[in-house]
Amino acid sequence: MHIAEGFLPPAHAIAWGVASAPFVVHGVRSLTREVKEHPESTLLLGASGAFTFVLSALKIPSVTGSCSHPTGTGLGAILFRPPIMTVLGTITLLFQALLLAHGGLTTLGANVFSMAIIGPWAGYAVYKLLKRYEVPLMVAVFFGAFVADLSTYCVTSVQLALAFPDPSSGFLGALGKFGGIFAVTQIPLAVSEGLLTVLVMRLLVQSSKGELTRLGVLLQSKGTRPGTRTEKSEATEDAGAPGKPAKSEASRTSETGAST
Amino acid sequence: MNRNTKINILLVVIVVALAVLPLALGLGDHKDEPFAGADAQAETAITEIEPDYEPWFTPLYEPPSGEVESALFALQAAIGAGVLAYYFGLRRGRRQGAERARAQEADAARSGGEAKDTRSRTEQV
Numbered sequence: 001m002h003i004a005e006g007f008l009p010p011a012h013a014i015a016w017g018v019a020s021a022p023f024v025v026h027g028v029r030s031l032t033r034e035v036k037e038h039p040e041s042t043l044l045l046g047a048s049g050a051f052t053f054v055l056s057a058l059k060i061p062s063v064t065g066s067c068s069h070p071t072g073t074g075l076g077a078i079l080f081r082p083p084i085m086t087v088l089g090t091i092t093l094l095f096q097a098l099l100l101a102h103g104g105l106t107t108l109g110a111n112v113f114s115m116a117i118i119g120p121w122a123g124y125a126v127y128k129l130l131k132r133y134e135v136p137l138m139v140a141v142f143f144g145a146f147v148a149d150l151s152t153y154c155v156t157s158v159q160l161a162l163a164f165p166d167p168s169s170g171f172l173g174a175l176g177k178f179g180g181i182f183a184v185t186q187i188p189l190a191v192s193e194g195l196l197t198v199l200v201m202r203l204l205v206q207s208s209k210g211e212l213t214r215l216g217v218l219l220q221s222k223g224t225r226p227g228t229r230t231e232k233s234e235a236t237e238d239a240g241a242p243g244k245p246a247k248s249e250a251s252r253t254s255e256t257g258a259s260t
Numbered sequence: 261m262n263r264n265t266k267i268n269i270l271l272v273v274i275v276v277a278l279a280v281l282p283l284a285l286g287l288g289d290h291k292d293e294p295f296a297g298a299d300a301q302a303e304t305a306i307t308e309i310e311p312d313y314e315p316w317f318t319p320l321y322e323p324p325s326g327e328v329e330s331a332l333f334a335l336q337a338a339i340g341a342g343v344l345a346y347y348f349g350l351r352r353g354r355r356q357g358a359e360r361a362r363a364q365e366a367d368a369a370r371s372g373g374e375a376k377d378t379r380s381r382t383e384q385v
Contacts, residue, residue, distance in 0.1 A: 065288030066296055189278075
């Protein structure tokens with residue numbers, strides 16, 4: 001989804017920069033407030049940023065015969081809400097633009113808009129919606145991360161189609177072209193990202209129950225009071241199974257032996 | 261191996277399979293450049309739509325070779341993986357420390373008297 005340096009006409013580059021700036025400013029404010037009020041969350045913030053760092057460095061082969069990379073923004077958006085993820089994503093994009101010549105400074109606004117703003121917000125919205133309908137936590141996490149990843153690449157396709165409409169078929173023709181390159185390639189990668197996000201969330205449920213409860217990830221799952229810790233953790237463990245349909249049956253056999 | 265670990269391993273296996281299958285099935289064979297990056301393909305598509313387009317800005321720093329570039333990408337992934345590993349390692353260590361402290365507390369309580377119940381509960385946690 002990285003639009004290369006100089007590959008957006010100046011007017012577009014400026015417009016996307018202007019559109020992204022308020023989100024980044026608001027994100028920095030949310031981030032400093034979070035760190036000030038809850039210094040203990042710094043570690044988990046670092047881990048969320050690190051997840052994006054790893055995933056956006058991995059270019060993975062896809063069914064279309066090309067390579068692309070996940071974004072890793074779903075996790076941070078679910079944990080800390082999208083504004084904070086905007087900052088973490090922007091840092092990652094800046095690192096890649098400056099050191100790797102991947103993306104660029106003139107296209108930073110557009111890339112931030114797709115990967116660090118729309119992706120996190122879309123993923124977060126889906127996650128929240130699913131949780132409202134009492135979908136198991138891990139299923140909501142999977143689809144949140146999936147949508148955060150895929151929507152990012154759809155936005156990139158729209159951005160490029162707006163800047164480079166096809167001479168004969170116009171905006172829609174170009175959208176089909178860029179969508180074919182980005183969005184279709186991205187579908188299996190978005191599945192991978194969803195699964196990896198579920199994996200990290202499962203590890204977090206095991207290791208950082210208190211933190212997840214404070215952030216509202218665990219508390220809302222069953223409406224249980226914080227006092228009944230054991231019950232809640234069992235509920236989330238069960239929730240893990242339907243997230244991966246392929247093996248939920250196999251794993252169910254040993255369900256009784258589940259340990260916290 | 262408990263159920264949790266099995267599920268986690270299965271998740272990793274599916275992700276690896278999703279990445280390896282396109283390679284194993286040769287899904288890139290029909291292309292001139294199999295498994296090129298989507299970002300680079302978008303650049304090609306732009307020049308197809310607008311052959312006259314010239315990028316008006318160039319990166320301030322560009323890795324001098326593909327090797328250096330891949331090294332920097334590996335560095336990025338390594339930094340991320342390192343921080344993640346530190347986080348989970350620290351959490352695990354803290355949890356074990358807390359468990360040990362609780363066990364010692366229970367031991368102390370047992371020598372005091374009615375502690376059997378407390379101790380068996382600690383072991384389950």
